[in-house]
Amino acid sequence: MGMTWSWDALGKALISAIIVVILATQAVVGLVDTGKWGWPMLAYPMYKKAYFEGDRLNHDVSVYALLSDGTRTEIKRSDLDMSFWIFWYNVATPIALHRADLLEPVVQLYCQEFSNQVTKLQVEDKGVAIGRDGPVEGLPPQVMSEIEVSCS
Amino acid sequence: MSAWQRYWFAPTSYLDLAMVRLIAVATQLFWIIVFAGQLDVLEARAALPDANWQPLIILKMLNLPWGWGFRPSFALLEIMYYICIVAGVLALIGLLTNAALVVFAVTCVYLQAFSYSFTDFHHPEAVMMIALSVLALSPSGRALSVDAWFRRRRAANDEARLPAQASEFAGWPIKLMQWFFVLMYASAVWSKLNESGFDWANGFTLQYYLARDALRWDSPLAYWLSQQHVLILLGQYGVLLFQGTFALAVIFPKLRWIYVPAGLCLHIFIYLTLTAPFFQWIALYAVFIPWTEALQLVRARLRAPSGDLSAPAGKAG
Numbered sequence: 001m002g003m004t005w006s007w008d009a010l011g012k013a014l015i016s017a018i019i020v021v022i023l024a025t026q027a028v029v030g031l032v033d034t035g036k037w038g039w040p041m042l043a044y045p046m047y048k049k050a051y052f053e054g055d056r057l058n059h060d061v062s063v064y065a066l067l068s069d070g071t072r073t074e075i076k077r078s079d080l081d082m083s084f085w086i087f088w089y090n091v092a093t094p095i096a097l098h099r100a101d102l103l104e105p106v107v108q109l110y111c112q113e114f115s116n117q118v119t120k121l122q123v124e125d126k127g128v129a130i131g132r133d134g135p136v137e138g139l140p141p142q143v144m145s146e147i148e149v150s151c152s
Numbered sequence: 153m154s155a156w157q158r159y160w161f162a163p164t165s166y167l168d169l170a171m172v173r174l175i176a177v178a179t180q181l182f183w184i185i186v187f188a189g190q191l192d193v194l195e196a197r198a199a200l201p202d203a204n205w206q207p208l209i210i211l212k213m214l215n216l217p218w219g220w221g222f223r224p225s226f227a228l229l230e231i232m233y234y235i236c237i238v239a240g241v242l243a244l245i246g247l248l249t250n251a252a253l254v255v256f257a258v259t260c261v262y263l264q265a266f267s268y269s270f271t272d273f274h275h276p277e278a279v280m281m282i283a284l285s286v287l288a289l290s291p292s293g294r295a296l297s298v299d300a301w302f303r304r305r306r307a308a309n310d311e312a313r314l315p316a317q318a319s320e321f322a323g324w325p326i327k328l329m330q331w332f333f334v335l336m337y338a339s340a341v342w343s344k345l346n347e348s349g350f351d352w353a354n355g356f357t358l359q360y361y362l363a364r365d366a367l368r369w370d371s372p373l374a375y376w377l378s379q380q381h382v383l384i385l386l387g388q389y390g391v392l393l394f395q396g397t398f399a400l401a402v403i404f405p406k407l408r409w410i411y412v413p414a415g416l417c418l419h420i421f422i423y424l425t426l427t428a429p430f431f432q433w434i435a436l437y438a439v440f441i442p443w444t445e446a447l448q449l450v451r452a453r454l455r456a457p458s459g460d461l462s463a464p465a466g467k468a469g
Contacts, residue, residue, distance in 0.1 A: 008320070011321065012160075012320075015321070015324055016156065016160065018289070019160060023328070023332070026332060027335050030338060030342070031339065031342055033339075036208065036268060037208060037209055039208050039210060039265065039268060039273065040278035040282055042278050042339075043339050043343060044275060044336050044340040044343060045339075045340070045344075045347070046340065046343075047344070047357070047358070047361050048343040048347045048348065048352070050348030050352045050354060050356075051359075051360035051361075053356050055356070055360060057360065057363055059363070059364040059365070060367070083196070084368075086196070086270075086272070089270075089271040089272040093271070101203065102204070104203055126367075130359055132356075133379050134363060135363040135367065135375070
């Protein structure tokens with residue numbers, strides 16, 4: 001009986017420690033937001049940013065390679081055989097974050113195709129804003145971000 | 153006995169825990185085999201260049217036997233995927249339940265962590281990883297399982313050895329996951345208010361997200377809703393209220409009659425309009441349902457003579 005009691009007590013002590021660790025970690029990570037690094041302990045900041053009337057939608061973007069002669073050519077995700085999110089996080093987002101190191105595979109590909117003439121990569125929106133009565137479409141596209149790149 | 157022990161280790165029916173196991177494992181199997189098509193995702197991710205490789209800390213820890221910088225090949229991931237499926241099926245039917253759940257939880261965590269080691273990540277899966285890990289440490293195979301069937305058969309000739317229906321160790325995983333939901337919703341509401349204050353609930357915010365996802369994923373329902381400013385404004389206040397007060401559903405179980413349907417509606421609405429598939433969250437709402445009481449109520453009603461539906465529900469063990 002004594003042995004049973006001690007196994008139960010040990011089990012409860014271990015489980016109590018697990019409960020405290022999991023809930024305390026989630027509570028801290030949930031407030032501090034460490035991004036994805038603590039996964040599966042995460043903050044839940046989905047849809048946290050406030051938007052206002054007239055803000056431009058970023059539902060999709062166009063990505064362009066600018067050449068030294070002033071022309072530009074669109075980098076389509078179908079050309080790179082990428083899904084929406086892979087293209088979004090590995091091409092569009094690095095341009096916005098000015099992370100040229102993450103863009104090397106794409107830059108190399110387009111430098112080869114355009115005889116080392118690529119000077120910049122550019123992200124442009126699709127010309128849609130939010131209004132009181134819903135999306136306002138047909139606006140002129142705006143450049144969201146661009147980054148200088150080198151083919152050398 | 154301390155209040156802590158009375159709360160976390162109150163005798164709870166094995167059935168309640170087993171139902172959570174069944175729903176959680178079935179949902180996870182559906183997710184990786186059918187909905188997410190995880191094997192195809194793994195193959196695509198494995199083909200990405202090292203420049204995109206940003207391994208999560210938990211993946212690095214699981215990879216420690218092979219070295220801190222180890223990057224698994226698709227062949228290894230494929231083997232792990234099939235081990236995961238077999239373990240999941242065993243956990244579902246409840247054969248060698250705890251061992252199967254340990255393998256299922258570890259392989260699910262590993263494969264999902266690998267998928268999220270390439271810049272992007274999403275939020276639905278994390279809570280399921282916690283739930284599966286916790287279930288693996290619990291007596292979730294003591295009911296609705298092949299293990300339980302064997303146990304009952306062995307004890308059939310000796311009534312004194314018949315397995316118990318409840319245990320002090322059957323309730324803590326359920327309560328842990330209930331509080332985990334509270335913390336997830338608290339994080340969600342804190343993120344919104346910390347980033348934007350009450351400006352977040354201005355109507356335009358959710359209109360923006362609805363319009364963005366309507367155009368991105370071609371959703372007519374989301375597009376229509378993005379045009380309803382007043383309705384969306386009220387909805388945003390509702391979201392803040394729901395997420396900010398969800399702890400009440402754990403503290404006062406009767407309020408689950410409000411919070412559970414509201415939460416299910418919220419996540420189904422999010423899926424139908426914003427195309428964010430939080431199936432794991434929907435499935436894990438199972439931790440808020442008193443399955444034993446519900447089944448006893450159903451049985452009592454089925455046995456009651458026609459017209460007499462006032463039969464009392466038994467108390468859960």
